Amino acid sequence: MSYLLFPGRHLVNTTFQEQYLQRVLSQPPAALPGFLPGSDATEKPPVEILFAITSANQENSRYNPIPFHIRAVGVDRFARQLPAAATFRHRIFGIPHYGHTRNFAAFTIKEIAHQSERTILLTPANCLVLCSTPEVIKLYQELGFPIAPAELAETEMRPATPIEIIREIGAQKDWRSGDLVKTQLAASHGSLFEDFPEVPKRIARLYQDPLTNQEGSLTATRNYSSYARGMNEIIRLKYLDIRHTLKPGRIVDEGCADGALLAEISQDFPDADLFGIDLSAEFAGRFQERQRAGEFSGAYVHFFHRNLLDSLFEEESIDTTICNSTLHELWSYASQEKTVRAYLAEKFRQLRPGGRLIIRDVLGPEDGDATVDLWCSPDDGENPAPAELASRKERDQEWLQRLSTRARFHLFARDFLPANRSFSFAETEEAGRPVFRLTLRQAAEFLSKKDYTDNWKSEMNEEFCFWSFSQWKNTLVETGFQVLENVNDPASGSRAYANPWIIQNRYEDRVSISTTEGTKLPWPPTNMVLVAEKPLG
Structure with a gap:
């Protein structure tokens, strides 16, 4: 038995691949242009094509915009339409995404062996590999x-590569209008897109989305495992913070991550229709795994792998919209105030009269522009020389955790929003100890991020303290909402607060804030809950 292994994402197939495969199936390998011999002699053309569709468990990103089942249908159509002189068989294997690893080729061969019940054991003596990617060829x-x-x-x-055709489709209003589609897309995939019209629409949406990156996320520097673990450890407390404010019916969690909050909500609202929205391809997979495991208590749950700025729901069709730690990301990764205001207006449109928008997020202090002195302990860790901090490029967790709070401040001042603005401060003394003189907003930003050692690079791109609590409330009122507060029972309505656990475990004995005259100031708020209702009538 002689095999041709054709690994790749197989987003589309091309007319060149069609012609090339005809040559591969009818000529000795050595007759092919640019043939690279292996460790064993290969004299006869292959008689069976093994299509290895890589990253089969990924979709909804620019890197992989097409789900595996559609790719498999396309490959099958392509193989069946090949006009080959010799008779051949073909089989299709889905290869999981392994990330960047030098073992990629070996893993693919092992995966095919196991998926075929070890009836296909590929070796250099029985297999020719079709590949045009230099890095993969080397493996x-x-x-x-x-x-x-x-x-x-x-x-x-x-000839055009498949990804070049995909990019062209992503840039077009009508996928059929591109030159590469007209001249180099295989007929099998032209018919595939006609039969599955949602696929080219999805490609265009993903490529024209201003927020998403190549992998289908906001940022390439976030460790999603540690991020999800940190969020989920306190998700029950976050839910209890807002549970009494939810209205039953159609409930949306915008920026739902892996669905942990919706899993909590489903326990108390089993008859609700629950919707989760998140941009991250990684969280999309984790959400679907929760759904497979039955963690939503039998409630109806649907996940949208979409940009939060997309308009997904009809006017006045939602009872509760939850934004849990998402609005500061919209501010940070999009167009700041313009984006947040547009987003709030869209939430107002989709809510029913009497429906609620629940925001749980970080915030800035009320007097953010006031000049203050920030003391940071130099005694709780190492204090590298400024030149060492300036020259070090890596931000690994173990090293960050060894730094003193004072050293972390110096690093933070270098790393925070580097593309947007400089972080200016002065060093002086207060009561005989060194302090940093800066604005209260700057001090609050540092306090809010100094302990994110597992996702430092990612957090440095995010701004937390752009609006105070009163600014948030004013913006909601300007959008048309009523902000619900209860002076007799503050915990039942909108409120801003300093988290006691954070103060005790992260602030005390490590930092302090005072006026420039030396008067100690209270801690700035760390979190807020905003309960905004769309008026009736």
């Missing part, structure tokens, strides 16, 4: 496999 060569380099060997007029 298979290291294992001794011969290579048919496809597009890579076409030096005079290089």
